[in-house]
Amino acid sequence: MSTKTPKVYDQVIEQIKNKIKNGELKKGDRLPSEREMSESLGVSRASVREALRALEVIGLVESRQGAGNYIRTNFDNSLFEPLSVMFMLQESSIEEMHDLRETLELQCARLSAKNIENNELELLTAILDRMYMAENEEESLELDIKFHYLIAKTSRNVLLINVLEVISQLMDEFIKKSRMQILHRGNTRENLLEIHENLVRALKCRDEAKAYRAMEEHFGLIRKAYGYEK
Template sequence: MFRKIDRTNTFNDVLKQIIAQIQTGELKPGDALPAERILAEELGISRPALREVLKALSLLGITVSVHGGANYIATDLSSCLTGPLSIIFQMYNSKIQDAVSLRGALETKAAYLAAQNCSQLDAAELQLIIAKLDSTDDETLRSDLDRDLHFKIAQIADNPLIFSVMNASSQLTENMIVGIRSHFMQKDEDSPEIDSQHTRLVAAITANNPSLAEQIMSEHMQTIERLLKEITE
């Protein structure tokens, strides 16, 4: 399954092989890697050297280690940037507003691209999420639906880099302030503004109007930044 590698560049060579096998479908999310002894033999490296590579892959979120030493390809590779982004965030003593600003830049571009790509099926799925948001006061459900809406827009944009970094920045924000999304989605004085932005955003995307979708998403993310500033200061 694996070929012997150049020991002068162990990590990069192992990484390239694993990525290549994910791309070809030989390795799928959730698949187990061969046992350490077998994998080390196939790659032609020592088990200690292999363990260092596996630790790095785990830090990157590409693999997951479980009790007993088994290593698996992560089931959600779209989240693999969360760990590295968190490290960069800490290194530069960044503030939560920095993460939200990053997410805002990505979300506005995603909205633009989604409006270009939106199919009738995509439009129906977006409108269903909006209908569910309008019909419930449940804070937890509204939080989940808000997440679904933003991720669906990013998926329609069809740019895996935007999706992955946006997902990581969103996770980073929610890790720092637990329940932040639920807080914003409560049915209170801010809810009509956010709900209106969601509705207008979906209308622009489903009408295939990229400029308007980008404008409304920018307005929406500015609202989120304003509300975040109010609760953190």
């Protein structure tokens, strides 16, 4: 086992992190100039630049030509890259990913029942209607993703949403679309539509337990289709 030896640039990163922690730096804020940081920490400007570049690489900081360095306002998942690479290095199985995703989506269903707003319910119903009319598997799949994304969003828990996004992206890379499409054929397709219908109904009644159970049914079907039942 190797442990990381602290480097000079770590001090710079630590300082920026602390300023974020104590609220001194927020999204979109300008960082102190390289000169200021180098003076306040007593480190070389090269070390400051190294740290800034690394923060830029992971998508936390952006440098604007001639205007200095800023905390990014949107993260485009760039910060998740390291996490998803680590997931890959740990050779996590698709079952492990699936378990985590299920855990998070069940909770999303519950929270959504509590927090979804009327216009969002309308949007969800519209997506469901289009799912019934979808003419090919591509379209079904796309609508399905939208449906689940909207439920996640209406959970109103940004942390949950973010972690779910990482794991979903990761799974999409592993699961070939063809496997997902199993779900959008024949019998399974009908069952799936029914389950989505139940889910919408539960959300409309603001019934957390019912929403949770509908999502549970949904994942039961997925497990069955993928052949790794609990």
